[in-house]
Amino acid sequence: MIKAVVFDCYGTLVDTGNGSVKAAETILAARNSTVNVEQFYKKWKQLHHEICCSSPFKTEADAFLLSLERLYEIYSIDGRAQEDVTIMLDTLGNRFVYPEVLETLARLADSFELVIGSNSDHEPLMRDISRNQIHIANVHSSESLQAYKPNAIFFERLLSELKLAPHEVVYVGDSPVDDIEGSAQAGIRNIWINRKKGAFTGTVAPTYECEDLRGVGECLLSDPAH
Structure with missing residues (x-):
C-alpha cells in the first residue's frame, strides 16, 4: 500500500534553467578571467559534489564557497571567493x-x-x-x-x-x-x-x-x- x-x-x-552557468559567467567576467565558462562550471560542479559527499556534513552554501576557493587556486584567478560566491547563491530560490x-x-x-x-x-x-x-x-x-x-x-x-x-x-x-x-x-x-x-x-x-x-x-x- x-x-x-x-x-x-x-x-x-x-x-533549474541556466542560472548557475550564467552565475559562473558573471564571476569570470568580474575577475577578467579568460577561463572557458563551461569548463569552469563543470569543474565547479565536480568539486561541489565531492565536498557534499565528504564528512563532516557541509551545507550547500559552504560547499559552493569551498569549491570556488579551490577553483581560484586551480585557475590562478585573483578573486574574493567569499564575496563572489554570493553571485551563485543568489540564483538559488529563484x-x-x-x-x-x-x-x-x-x-x-x-x-x-x-x-x-x-x-x-x-x-x-x-x-x-x-x-x-x-x-x-x-x-x-x-x-x-x-x-x-x-x-x-x-x-x-x-x-x-x-x-x-x-x-x-x-x-x-x-x-x-x-x-x-x-x-x-x-x-x-x-x-x-x-x-x-x-x-x-x-x-x-x-x-x-x-x-x-x-x-x-x-x-x-x-x-x-x-
Whole structure:
C-alpha cells in the first residue's frame, strides 16, 4: 500500500534553467578571467559534489564557497571567493515550476501524502516552494536531514521522519544516481523523470519511467498497489 509519494525538487518539480552557468559567467567576467565558462562550471560542479559527499556534513552554501576557493587556486584567478560566491547563491530560490506540476500534485494529493526530499539548503528550497505555490507542507532538505542523496542515510532519515516503511513510499526524481539508485538501495520503489528523453545511465533500473509529472499521476493512480 503506497502511503506517500516523495518528490525530488530540482529537475523534477522545479526547472533549474541556466542560472548557475550564467552565475559562473558573471564571476569570470568580474575577475577578467579568460577561463572557458563551461569548463569552469563543470569543474565547479565536480568539486561541489565531492565536498557534499565528504564528512563532516557541509551545507550547500559552504560547499559552493569551498569549491570556488579551490577553483581560484586551480585557475590562478585573483578573486574574493567569499564575496563572489554570493553571485551563485543568489540564483538559488529563484527558479520556476514546470508547467504540469501544480495540476498533477493537486490530483495526487487526494490519494497520497505528498513529500519533498531534496539535495538543497533548506531556506532557498522553501523559497522556491513558496513562490511557485507548491502546496506540499512536508519538506525535507539535505540540510535538515544532514545528508545528501544518494547516501543511504538521507533515505533512512527521511523514512524515519515519515514513520513509514520503504514499501509504503515511492520516490520520484530525475537523477539516475541520486534519486533512482539512492532510493532503490533503501528498498524504495521509484519513478524516473526523463524530461530530456535520454537513455538511462544508472546501474539500477527505475521501477517506472515517465517523461514528466503527468505520467507520474497516471502511473500511480492506475497502480493497484496504491
